[in-house]
Amino acid sequence: CVVLGSAASLALYRYEFRGKKFLQALLFPPIAIPWLITGTAMLIFFFGVGIGRGLHAILLGHVALALPYVIVVVSARLQTFAPELEEAARSLGANQWQVTRRVTLPWIMPGVIAGGLFAFAVSFDQFVVSYFLATPGQTTLPVEIYAAIRKGFTPEINAVSTIIIVVSMALMLLT
Structure with a gap:
C-alpha cells in the first residue's frame, strides 16, 4: 500500500495526462465517506464481482481505504520538492533511476513514513469494513x-x- 501510494504520488506529480484531475478527486471520497457506508458498499461490490468475503476482500478493502491517505501525504511532501534538484542530478550524469533513488526518494521519505503510519492507523481502525468482509475463520x-x-x-x-x-x-x- 505504501509502495503503491508513493508510486502513484510520483506519477501524479511528474506527469500530465487526461483524467489526472478526476483521479485526484477520487482520492477524497474514501476519506470523507463514513466507514459504515463504505463497508456496505464494498461488501455489495465484492459479491457483485465474485470476490465475496474473506481474506482477499479484507486485503482489497484495507488497501482501497488506506491508499488515499498515503497518496495525499506523499503528494503534500512532493509539493515542497524543488525540480531543480532533479535537473542538477541529470546534468551531472545521473540517469532517471539514480535521480529517483538518490534525490527524490530521500526527499519524500518523511512523507512515505508518515503515509505508512497513516495507512497502518487507518487499516487498524477499520473495524466496520473488516467486520463486514471477514469470514468466521479469517478475522x-x-x-x-x-x-x-x-x-x-x-x-x-x-x-x-x-x-x-x-x-x-x-x-x-x-x-
Missing part, C-alpha cells in the same frame, strides 16, 4: 477484540489493549 485483530469484549473483559483483552497503546505512543514519539 482481523480489531474484530477479534470486539468479539472478545462482547463475552466480557479478560486479562488477554487488557494486555492486548496495553500493547496497542504502548506501540501507538512509541510510534507517536518517533514521528
Whole structure:
C-alpha cells in the first residue's frame, strides 16, 4: 500500500495526462465517506464481482481505504520538492533511476513514513469494513477484540489493549 501510494504520488506529480484531475478527486471520497457506508458498499461490490468475503476482500478493502491517505501525504511532501534538484542530478550524469533513488526518494521519505503510519492507523481502525468482509475463520485483530469484549473483559483483552497503546505512543514519539 505504501509502495503503491508513493508510486502513484510520483506519477501524479511528474506527469500530465487526461483524467489526472478526476483521479485526484477520487482520492477524497474514501476519506470523507463514513466507514459504515463504505463497508456496505464494498461488501455489495465484492459479491457483485465474485470476490465475496474473506481474506482477499479484507486485503482489497484495507488497501482501497488506506491508499488515499498515503497518496495525499506523499503528494503534500512532493509539493515542497524543488525540480531543480532533479535537473542538477541529470546534468551531472545521473540517469532517471539514480535521480529517483538518490534525490527524490530521500526527499519524500518523511512523507512515505508518515503515509505508512497513516495507512497502518487507518487499516487498524477499520473495524466496520473488516467486520463486514471477514469470514468466521479469517478475522482481523480489531474484530477479534470486539468479539472478545462482547463475552466480557479478560486479562488477554487488557494486555492486548496495553500493547496497542504502548506501540501507538512509541510510534507517536518517533514521528
